[in-house]
Amino acid sequence: MSRTPLDTVEHAAATPDVELPWAELGLKKDEYERVVEILGRRPTGAELAMYSVMWSEHCSYKSSKVHLRQFGEKAPQSDAMLVGIGENAGVVDVGQGYAVTFKVESHNHPSYVEPYQGAATGVGGIVRDIIAMGARPVAVVDPLRFGAADHPDTKRVLPGVVAGIGGYGNCLGLPNIGGEVVFDACYQGNPLVNAGAIGVMRHEDIHLAKASGAGNKVILYGARTGGDGIGGASILASETFDDAKPSKRPAVQVGDPFQEKLLIECTLEAFKEKLVVGIQDLGAAGLSCATSELASNGSGGMRVTLDDVPLRDSTLSPEEILMSESQERMCAVVEPGKVDRFLEICDKWDVIATVIGEVTDGDRLEIYWHGGKIVDVDPRTVAHEGPVYERPYARPSWQDTLQADDANKLPRPQSSEELKDQVLKLVGSPNQASKKWITSQYDHFVQGNTVLAQPEDSGMIRIDEKTGLGVAIATDGNGRYAKLDPYAGAQLALAEAYRNVATTGAKPLAVSDCLNFGSPEDPAVMWQFAEAVRGLADACLQLGTPVTGGNVSLYNQTGEAAIHPTPVVAVLGVIDDVARRTPVAFQEEGQLLYLLGDTREEFGGSAWSQVIHDHLGGLPPKVDLERERLLAEILISASRDGMIDSAHDLSDGGLIQAVVESALLGGKGARLVVPDGLDAFTLLFSESAGRAVVAVPRSEEVRFNDMCGARDLPATRIGVVDGETVELQGEFELSLEELRTAHEETIPALLA
């Protein structure tokens, strides 16, 4: 049997002319030349593997970096921010000595290829980011977008994604408390599977991803390394799907939530005993990422012996070991004197743990295999100094035409009967229909701290049993708005998540985002991206909610057709006492319904224009961030002082959607009247931002009105909680049963 010689650093220096498959690994020619220039020689195969995965779009943010800088440059002053962008996840101070870490990430491409495992490992990855900060994960949320609800492939992708999220998250014991499910033909072939997680810790428990202290040991623990997900980061996430190429199925990783649950418990136990100097999870780019990031964030270098990595498949090459994205693995840096105790804890939890290297006092990352040195690089050049592109961008020529196609001019219902029909169509349309069939496959109750969960406006978790301190999280995004105007669309996503958090009574503190776009090589897409980032950064500054971290997913496109630009924004809030939270459901008959904010004729991008006219055009609703802030302050005060018993934010679907949801959840109807200055159609379907509908007990009406009046927030009485129907006086009356059937039977009929 003949064997090719091991491609060591020495061998590479001696054989400069050997051709390496840099193009197959996803590197461009100039990128490869840059690697050669950095090293002063050709890279070894192992080095090439590392550079190629770490310089992929997914890991290096090479197309988005120049724009993302704005999140730092325009960051508002915030005392709450403890750890910002650049770590595994941001950390926010929520008071009483508690810190909360949260982040949203994408797992879009893998979830299209293999829905169950793609979605499951998306949950696994985001949860490891949370653990790596030192926190106990306490909840997950899942913003999802699929192709048309009645498309046959949606029936393949959605049930698999939902089962994967449930299968993994339920088995980890994490309540799933929020997220979204949106259908639109633009996501056909490019579903968006975003996953968010929240973790809680004490301030002193915050951990960072850095390897410091020469002589400290590098411990790889968790699952064995196998052949799954090899090249996933560079190949799957950085190229669009092309039917002509062979199947990439094996590139999707396979998850084992049981292993991850053990990883959580043993990591938290090691943290508790203060055994860990630095820590990093293994996600995209596996060991390449973990070793280079730990080393480049620390003060020294690192030496790793790859032979010591426990393998699931003994035939793996060193390049494959470095690139493998096998799940449920983490890497910790531990002082020599604490290694034994660390290994003991891993053993208690039946977790395999192996010392694979140590921190050195040099500044090189050196990796050995079979006695030969196969990697010798400056880790910073791998992890942080990848290529940066100033991609050309230009406002697409069709943008004006799209905006000129005004939705306000669409034919409106001409009779009460038609108005009623459209209400039923709207609340039963796939996007507006109840998602209970989906969310009932997720555990909401585990850990025993869930105060609110979907379909509430935000999920809410109690974090201190004695004081009642809690956190709330909402995720929102509206690709239709963003398509009409990406700058405003991104701001509206933030405004809605911010409003959703405030509607439940929590004070919005910080933001994480998941920016889903098409190919950055298309100047029109790049313009959408640049505009969305600029819009979001400006809005975060104005609302005082800094971006703490997030994720960019590009190349969400099939052929020439990109998805709608879809910035998904998560807002985290804090509430001093969860007993003061405000639910969506109507609580008591006789309570007065007030509409807060201004209602204008705004139908561009609306659910009504989509459901009734299959139309997308015009401008999205006007953004008024000062109004959002005022509305939030009123909602929080009203909740704290017991002036409202239920509240619901108005967004897609407008007022009627919100009232129907509150009525069905509470099992109590509503009688509505059209206030002066508005017509029935605009009242029901307009999607003006900065609005909410609240139920005020009669005893609180004067106090509530006084507060709104003093603060100059328009508050209009529009009806009363009453009876078994939703009635618009003089127009129509729909029984709760009729509405429930329309609202709840759509999704099971399409997908069950």
Add this chain to the structure above:
Amino acid sequence: MTARIGVVTFPGSLDDRDTQRAIRLAGAEPVALWHKDKDLHQVDAVVLCGGFSYGDYLRAGAIARFSPVMEPLIEQAKAGLPVLGICNGFQILTEAHLLPGAMLGNDHLHFICKDQKLRVENAGTLWTSDYEQGQEISIPLKNMDGRYVADQYTLDKLEAEGRVAFRYIARGEAADGYGNPNGSLRDIAGITNEAGNVVGLMPHPEHAVEPLIGTGRTDGLPFFTSILKKLVNA
């Protein structure tokens, strides 16, 4: 004095800390027990909580049943030690043959999480005495493998001996908590052994103990107050 109630943590247990909280809220003292420890540390009762012990590998509860802690537990349960198995704990109890029957995958093949209506069919066990016979309660159900099955003879015997402790209330719409959620034979949600000291059920009483949390109901608390009263008054 109060009672010490053990809660076993297996690898993959999820509701251990929730169960300890429920025990504390009922006024008893929770004691953490570890699956590798062949010692029950003189607790007065044990709860096997929900989760995915050993990742549900092979079959839910099949591996946990052979954990070291199960040796003294099985022995003492047969001698009268009160044991409650919730969800995965119920699965472990059937695997350990402390309770008859088995759990199969839900008939609709999905994980289901919902507020579920149950009828207390036997308020005479050590774990149900704070309920009224026939009382209707609502507590969360969340599982993948919750379909109770047993052979005809066993089912008839359970019925005849009054050992069906809880039944799903089959009437009405499944949407509002009624209905058989998983195809369990004879709508059985939980059963007891002959002596009434070992009880298992699929729904989760430990998730219904605080007015603000979860479904907002406290219908699950009587499980823990029942056993506490029995132990303290014994």
